[in-house]
Amino acid sequence: MVEGPRGPIGxxxxxEGPPLVLVAGLGSTGAIWGELPRLLGRRFTVLAPDxxxxxxxxxxxxxxxxxxxxxxxxxxxxRGHDRASLLGASMGGLVAVHTALxxxxxxxxxxxxxxxAHLSAHGRRLLEVLRDLLLYLPPERVGHALMTLAFAPPAHxxxxxxxxxxxxxxxxxxxxxxxxxxxxxxLLEGWDLRTRLTGLSVPTLVxxxxxxxxxxxxxxxxxxxxxxxxxxxxxxxxxxxxxxxGGAEVLERVVTFLAGAD
Numbered sequence: 001m002v003e004g005p006r007g008p009i010g011x012x013x014x015x016e017g018p019p020l021v022l023v024a025g026l027g028s029t030g031a032i033w034g035e036l037p038r039l040l041g042r043r044f045t046v047l048a049p050d051x052x053x054x055x056x057x058x059x060x061x062x063x064x065x066x067x068x069x070x071x072x073x074x075x076x077x078x079r080g081h082d083r084a085s086l087l088g089a090s091m092g093g094l095v096a097v098h099t100a101l102x103x104x105x106x107x108x109x110x111x112x113x114x115x116x117a118h119l120s121a122h123g124r125r126l127l128e129v130l131r132d133l134l135l136y137l138p139p140e141r142v143g144h145a146l147m148t149l150a151f152a153p154p155a156h157x158x159x160x161x162x163x164x165x166x167x168x169x170x171x172x173x174x175x176x177x178x179x180x181x182x183x184x185x186x187l188l189e190g191w192d193l194r195t196r197l198t199g200l201s202v203p204t205l206v207x208x209x210x211x212x213x214x215x216x217x218x219x220x221x222x223x224x225x226x227x228x229x230x231x232x233x234x235x236x237x238x239x240x241x242x243x244x245x246g247g248a249e250v251l252e253r254v255v256t257f258l259a260g261a262d
């Protein structure tokens with residue numbers, strides 16, 4: 001853990017090799033990645049921070065996208081990494097892209113999973129649904145509800161055991177409920193990176209689940225279209241959890257892309 005200007009920042013770390021930061025989505029700590037850090041740790045030094053407001057980063061000022069960039073850079077500084085690649089999912093993908101725009105000299109490559117360049121009308125409605133879940137569901141039921149959105153219907157048949165395990169990872173610590181809600185409220189203020197993305201020079205891979213009910217596939221496609229030279233990977237049968245639903249083949253594609261920074 002390190003103390004930053006906005007409060008303490010906690011993270012998990014494993015592996016050896018070029019640094020890679022995993023940026024979790026809304027309401028999630030670094031634990032959301034499950035076995036992924038261990039798998040990626042065969043090739044990379046993997047850092048998985050807790051977003052501001054949850055986990056070991058629970059205290060301090062409320063979450064903002066600008067603050068998330070500062071927190072991420074603070075972790076890199078503390079660990080002595082001049083540069084790192086970033087892999088972010090959903091809100092974490094947005095943080096990763098924000099970091100590449102705001103501190104391009106610190107970022108080697110970006111993998112953006114299931115995220116959008118701006119807050120669309122659909123995205124706003126979805127965030128309002130998530131806000132209601134956080135306000136009115138018991139914290140122990142939030143993960144169960146989110147699983148309905150995170151995986152496409154076929155996955156609930158073919159990956160039932162995995163999804164049961166993922167439900168635990170998605171489960172919300174009651175102590176994190178206030179921080180997760182603050183993340184939603186900040187995102188509801190809106191963002192729009194579209195005019196800035198054309199100047200992004202960091203190599204980027206954008207992965208889209210074409211059955212994603214959380215972030216509209218059209219919005220993720222817009223992100224890929226606007227980033228010069230971005231690689232795009234569309235998964236026809238995936239929803240929001242594209243790495244899990246895509247399996248070993250997609251993970252290999254991601255690792256191959258990230259290894260280009262070696």
